[in-house]
Amino acid sequence: MLRRLLLLWWIGCLASVCYGADLRIAVDADPISLDPHEQLSEAGIQYSHAVFDPLVRWRQDGTFEPRLASSWERLDQRTLRLHLRDDVTFHSGNRMDADDVLFTMDRLKLSTDFKGLFNVVQNVDKIDDYTVDIHTTDLYPLLLNSLAYVFVIDKAFYQGRAEIIKFGQTFAAKNVSGSGPFQVKQRIAGQKLVLERNPHYWDKSSRGNLKQLELITIRSDSTRLAALLTGDVDVISPVAPIDIARVQSTPDINFLALTGTRIVMLQLNQARRVEFQDIRVRKAMNLAINQALIVEKILRGYGEAAGQLSADAFAGHLSTLLPESDLAKAKQLMAEAGYEQGFRISMMAPNNRYMSDERVAQAAAAMLEKINIRVDLKTFPKAQYFQLFDQRAADVMMLGWQSDTFDSNNIFEFILACRDQQSGLGAYNSGGFCDALIDQGITLANNEMKPEQRERILQGIEAHVAAQALVIPLYWQPIIWAAKAHVNLASVVNFLNFPYWGDLEVRE
Amino acid sequence: MLRFIGRRLLQAMFVLLIISVISFMIQDKLGDPVQQMVGQSVPQQDRLALQQDLGLNDPLLVQYGRFLGRALQGDLGTSYYYKEATLDIILSRLPATLELSFSALVLVILLATPLGVVAAIHPKSLLSRAILIFSTLGLSVPIFIVAVFLMYFFAIEWRLLPSFGRGETTWVMGLWQSGLFNKDGLLHLLLPSFSLAFVLTPMFIRLIRAEMIDALQSEYIRYAWSKGISASRIYFVHALKNTMLPVITVAGIQVGTLVAYTILTESIFQWPGMGLLFMEAVTRVDVPLISAYLMVVGVIFVVTNTVVDLVYSLVNPRVRLPGYGS
Numbered sequence: 001m002l003r004r005l006l007l008l009w010w011i012g013c014l015a016s017v018c019y020g021a022d023l024r025i026a027v028d029a030d031p032i033s034l035d036p037h038e039q040l041s042e043a044g045i046q047y048s049h050a051v052f053d054p055l056v057r058w059r060q061d062g063t064f065e066p067r068l069a070s071s072w073e074r075l076d077q078r079t080l081r082l083h084l085r086d087d088v089t090f091h092s093g094n095r096m097d098a099d100d101v102l103f104t105m106d107r108l109k110l111s112t113d114f115k116g117l118f119n120v121v122q123n124v125d126k127i128d129d130y131t132v133d134i135h136t137t138d139l140y141p142l143l144l145n146s147l148a149y150v151f152v153i154d155k156a157f158y159q160g161r162a163e164i165i166k167f168g169q170t171f172a173a174k175n176v177s178g179s180g181p182f183q184v185k186q187r188i189a190g191q192k193l194v195l196e197r198n199p200h201y202w203d204k205s206s207r208g209n210l211k212q213l214e215l216i217t218i219r220s221d222s223t224r225l226a227a228l229l230t231g232d233v234d235v236i237s238p239v240a241p242i243d244i245a246r247v248q249s250t251p252d253i254n255f256l257a258l259t260g261t262r263i264v265m266l267q268l269n270q271a272r273r274v275e276f277q278d279i280r281v282r283k284a285m286n287l288a289i290n291q292a293l294i295v296e297k298i299l300r301g302y303g304e305a306a307g308q309l310s311a312d313a314f315a316g317h318l319s320t321l322l323p324e325s326d327l328a329k330a331k332q333l334m335a336e337a338g339y340e341q342g343f344r345i346s347m348m349a350p351n352n353r354y355m356s357d358e359r360v361a362q363a364a365a366a367m368l369e370k371i372n373i374r375v376d377l378k379t380f381p382k383a384q385y386f387q388l389f390d391q392r393a394a395d396v397m398m399l400g401w402q403s404d405t406f407d408s409n410n411i412f413e414f415i416l417a418c419r420d421q422q423s424g425l426g427a428y429n430s431g432g433f434c435d436a437l438i439d440q441g442i443t444l445a446n447n448e449m450k451p452e453q454r455e456r457i458l459q460g461i462e463a464h465v466a467a468q469a470l471v472i473p474l475y476w477q478p479i480i481w482a483a484k485a486h487v488n489l490a491s492v493v494n495f496l497n498f499p500y501w502g503d504l505e506v507r508e
Numbered sequence: 509m510l511r512f513i514g515r516r517l518l519q520a521m522f523v524l525l526i527i528s529v530i531s532f533m534i535q536d537k538l539g540d541p542v543q544q545m546v547g548q549s550v551p552q553q554d555r556l557a558l559q560q561d562l563g564l565n566d567p568l569l570v571q572y573g574r575f576l577g578r579a580l581q582g583d584l585g586t587s588y589y590y591k592e593a594t595l596d597i598i599l600s601r602l603p604a605t606l607e608l609s610f611s612a613l614v615l616v617i618l619l620a621t622p623l624g625v626v627a628a629i630h631p632k633s634l635l636s637r638a639i640l641i642f643s644t645l646g647l648s649v650p651i652f653i654v655a656v657f658l659m660y661f662f663a664i665e666w667r668l669l670p671s672f673g674r675g676e677t678t679w680v681m682g683l684w685q686s687g688l689f690n691k692d693g694l695l696h697l698l699l700p701s702f703s704l705a706f707v708l709t710p711m712f713i714r715l716i717r718a719e720m721i722d723a724l725q726s727e728y729i730r731y732a733w734s735k736g737i738s739a740s741r742i743y744f745v746h747a748l749k750n751t752m753l754p755v756i757t758v759a760g761i762q763v764g765t766l767v768a769y770t771i772l773t774e775s776i777f778q779w780p781g782m783g784l785l786f787m788e789a790v791t792r793v794d795v796p797l798i799s800a801y802l803m804v805v806g807v808i809f810v811v812t813n814t815v816v817d818l819v820y821s822l823v824n825p826r827v828r829l830p831g832y833g834s
Contacts, residue, residue, distance in 0.1 A: 116549045167591070168586075223778050226671040384539040
């Protein structure tokens with residue numbers, strides 16, 4: 001039997017180009033739908049990069065790489081011209097042209113999850129079959145960041161049945177025609193997604209040689225790890241910090257950890273606690289918490305201790321802002337503020353949302369105890385936690401924030417801006433503060449087209465937040481993958497955690 | 509017999525009604541299903557609109573009435589995540605769980621009966637003591653530790669068995685997908701079913717042993733000895749048959765434990781059955797699926813208890829069930 005299979009394999013190899021192996025990847029979540037525009041989640045975007053193509057995409061160094069748009073130029077301050085590739089066919093066999101891009105943009109503006117990224121797009125004009133102009137309502141420096149989320153879909157295939165319904169069955173949720181390196185072969189919701197190579201893929205320069213890709217959902221950290229150690233799967237992510245040592249001591253396993261850009265922080269609610277309105281108390285709390293120790297002990301040295309919100313890859317990052325911890329100074333500040341005896345506060349954190357979130361919260365609570373701030377910590381599963389977060393239910397709330405645009409201003413808009421139900425600004429600001437200076441900076445940065453000046457504005461906000469100790473940044477959560485030795489993960493996994501599986505070359 | 513089953517059906521209806529009320533009362537505590545289905549940046553207004561569309565803002569009584577109305581027509585709702593009828597999803601996962609529970613039960617019977625009997629016949633022997641120590645151990649070690657240990661040694665260290673999932677499945681007469689009829693499926697079944705069996709076996713060993721010791725001292729056994737009947741016949745026909753009554757009762761009650769433990773076992777081994785489905789539904793606040801699962805489990809309870817009662821009267825014709833016969 002085995003011999004016959006081997007023979008068949010050999011014949012297959014001789015007949016065509018001998019395409020590489022199959023790859024089985026175990027991850028902790030699966031896309032909720034085959035529709036790329038239904039949910040903006042990490043699993044959804046990872047899927048979209050395999051089955052669809054974006055107009056542009058990020059390189060590992062943070063610059064943009066042409067994909068379905070082969071080049072672009074600014075016509076004026078508010079217009080970007082895109083030149084599209086003319087050699088792209090969808091899985092259905094239809095050719096891609098400007099109409100598909102227009103169709104996709106219209107659809108994205110109807111998607112609950114994605115429309116926020118495209119509010120600024122006023123209209124898209126078709127110039128010819130392979131040229132489109134994108135007009136924005138205002139000056140907008142991050143248009144390319146948004147275009148990296150435009151996964152173009154097949155107009156002829158979806159037209160007339162393209163509705164997006166969050167809680168209902170749609171055509172697009174079950175049927176798919178993209179242009180990406182893989183086609184969907186089989187999906188068992190919640191269990192696995194089997195993709196096979198698209199033989200007509202336009203990108204001939206890609207070195208990717210995966211014949212089949214199986215994305216398997218394994219929720220439990222230890223089961224996922226066991227599946228890799230037993231060889232039942234080839235790649236896993238994430239790896240729990242507690243298991244890192246185990247993975248590294250296994251000889252034929254490759255381990256890859258990158259510093260991500262998701263910032264995990266504690267927010268101090270000044271509207272709930274008068275004590276937090278005193279800058280000395282906020283500073284003392286910042287100094288009492290030892291970020292480096294949390295990273296070292298709980299995240300086992302992966303991830304990066306943070307003294308600000310913007311990760312190194314973001315425009316607003318200030319390399320001079322380092323996490324500080326000084327217990328003596330913290331105690332002194334508390335005494336100056338008249339809180340030598342301390343006080344009691346409530347704190348809430350999720351227990352299944354961020355890496356080791358519960359343990360981090362416990363450690364932070366213990367550190368605050370040292371300056372006599374007694375913490376009543378409650379942790380909840382994420383489903384309940386974010387309801388409580390919306391209610392601002394405790395004095396200190398834990399939050400991790402991943403900027404969708406991979407830019408500082410997105411963090412500032414959601415976390416630091418004054419809370420405004422209408423515009424949605426400050427939706428995750430549970431600090432209860434409203435700082436006009438920050439809001440001005442956010443608006444300025446949104447309309448500043450010169451990168452250097454924009455960077456200065458964003459860094460200014462970052463410096464202001466640190467000086468005022470408005471939040472307690474903890475760390476940037478690591479992105480951790482592990483794979484069998486023959487899989488060169490570093491070539492496809494990036495700081496965005498959107499691996500481009502289509503480009504993965506596996507040598508036997 | 510018909511009257512008996514009819515009465516049980518009525519009871520089942522009542523049980524389901526209560527379960528549905530309870531599952532409705534807890535849904536508020538589980539979290540917000542909408543938040544689980546949208547990205548982080550979606551504004552609160554849009555989330556509120558989705559909640560409104562789903563009817564989550566209506567008074568609980570109105571929601572319950574709506575649910576009951578549909579349930580009477582056989583529609584237990586549509587899963588938020590799978591977007592299909594909840595009953596269909598559960599039924600598609602049911603075979604995996606039934607096969608797992610069935611294999612575990614077979615293992616329990618195969619292990620517990622001989623061990624229990626041996627421990628009863630020679631209560632003072634070294635073997636019996638070993639069996640009792642094992643059963644105490646088994647009773648006190650939680651299942652996830654057993655499962656993780658088994659996985660660690662058999663899957664990771666010795667690489668003998670696969671670590672997760674159901675493996676290859678085949679269609680059985682076009683009815684359900686089974687892992688019982690091919691090697692890969694059976695290999696995948698071993699670790700989870702052993703873990704499950706490990707929790708239940710000790711209790712049955714103890715039960716069979718105690719009942720057996722009791723039976724062996726009774727008058728009719730002494731009489732049988734004096735008649736010169738062979739030992740094996742006395743042990744396995746006369747004594748064992750009479751110990752089976754309480755064992756069957758307990759087995760019926762233990763179906764509940766089994767269901768509860770499949771949730772754990774399936775989560776550990778990523779076994780695509782009902783238990784895993786339920787766990788995931790809870791984390792996703794998939795309320796319709798949670799309610800439907802609880803009701804299906806309720807049905808399973810009622811059915812097994814009815815079957816146990818029927819079997820009981822078959823094993824022991826002296827038992828009269830209320831409403832059964834004339």
